[in-house]
Amino acid sequence: MPRHCPALFVSAPASNHGKTTVTAALARFHARAGRRVRVFKCGPDFLDATILQRAAPAGAPAYQLDLWMAGADACRARVYEAAVDADLILIEGVMGLFDGQPCSADLAQLLDVPVLAVIDASGAAQTVGALAYGLAHYREGLKFGGVFANALASPRHAEMIEQGMPAGIAYLGGMPRDAQFGLPGRHLGLVPAAEVTDLDTRLSAAADAIAETGLARLPPSVVFHPVEIKPPPPLLRGQRIGIASDAAFSFIYQANLDLLRAMGAQLHFFSPLQDAAPPDVDSIYLPGGYPELHLQALQDNRAMKAALRDHHLQRKPIYAECGGMLYLLDTLTDKNGHRADMAGLLRGDAVMQTRLQGLGYQSAAFPGGVLRAHTFHHSLIATDLVPIAHGERLHNTSAGEAVFRDGALIAGYLHAYFPSNLAAAAALFTGAQP
Secondary structure (H helix, E strand, O other), X not given: OOEEEEEEEEEOOOOOOOHHHHHHHHHHHHHHOOOOEEEEEEOOOOHHHHHHHHHOOOOOOOOEEOOOOOOHHHHHHHHHHHOOOOOEEEEEXXXXXXXXXXXXXXXXXXXXXXXXXXXXXXXXXXXXXXXXXXXXXXXXOOOEEEEEEEEEOOHHHHHHHHHOOOOOOOEEEEEEOOHHHOOOEEOOEEOOHHHOOOHHHHHHHHHHHHOOOHHHOOOOEEEEOOOOOOOOOOOOXXXXXXXXXXXXXXXXXXXXXXXXXXXXXXXXXXXXXXXXXXXXXXXXXXXXXXXXXXHHHHHHOHHXXXXXXXXXXXXXXXXXXXXXXXXXXOEEEOOOOOEEEOOOOOOOEEEEOOOOOEEEEEEEEEOOEEEEEEEEEOEEEEOOOOOOEEEEEOXXXXXXXXXXXXXXXXXEOOEEOHHHOHHHHHHHHHOOOO
16 A cells, blocks of 8 residues: 655755755754654665764664665665654765766655755855756656755855746755854764764754754655565574674664564674673674774773684684774774784784775675675775685776685675675575585
8 A cells, every 4th residue: 555755855966065964954853843754865874874863863773775785676665664654754865966876866766755955055156056957957757846055154145046046946945054063074974973972962953944944844745655575584593693883883784683683683782892702692793883993992802802713713603894804803003003903813904094995886795695785995904815705896897895704704895785685694694605
């Protein structure tokens, strides 16, 4: 049975126009008004989702909607499920509206959700209307819900923007240029929500600004249609999986956790920063994050490193992604030259770089099968380990990220999306041989 719910897809001409700030402000404004708001993030981003979830504290995670990693049916099913009890569905795009393959516009069109274009108006006025016109008419069949200006300098600035808006393009107001709205960032994107001590103050201030605009009204209702998704088989029934989760290790897809549970696993979370050992588990998952920001604490927690080595010596599975892999190497050096001893389960050393070293979608043949994944990192590693596989890039033929294996330990830079291959995901935690 189709479900109806007001919905809006928040996009922009490019990155850094304020999509996350506006989406989070919208979520906080409508949640504060007593509405049940569900928020999603287009693409593979981990960090924006933490901000969006905090903005609409309804108890539901801010899931990623990724057409390549998850597929069209999974994206439609996720939003249809949200429409059961939501009063508003918000989806934040990735990069510019038409950037990438697949792009934000592909997802918006698939879901038939109108696009709100957030445009940073710094240094522009009537020309904002030209940008809006191009976004609205670039692709036939894409619903365009209007324009929202960011970084307004004054009421007069807003008037000039509205004067330049073409007929048929709804101008829904704007947000003033104000530091209290800004969301802090670092080399991988925004700072995670848990680390922004005044985040609620920032979100509330941004929500107050929304109250004075056309976005204070609910967008039109969208019809969402059901999609049949078969439940996963119990490939991990009875398995106990320890998952690192703290300020150093937090880059993990909620869909991955959901799938592990749905396949029968019991999840036990622990902190390599603070705990003396993982819980008593059959396998360990070390996701990505910011180990380079916690070198001293990770080095000093010798009990945890010894416990991980003991787990490995017992040939119990360990799966480590990106920052999790860096933690398992011999040493890690930050971009300022500070070096620390890591767990020493994998031969090699990593050094943080000032420039991006890996980015984009890849698929790779893991021991249990091919998994779709994404990579985004600033470090380089030096190791004599021979990879068991390399990722295959979605859009070019250059060599992809290496996948390493040492006994029951699998590691690499790739952030795998487990629902892309259930058997391969399960094999990471059961120690299945090739």
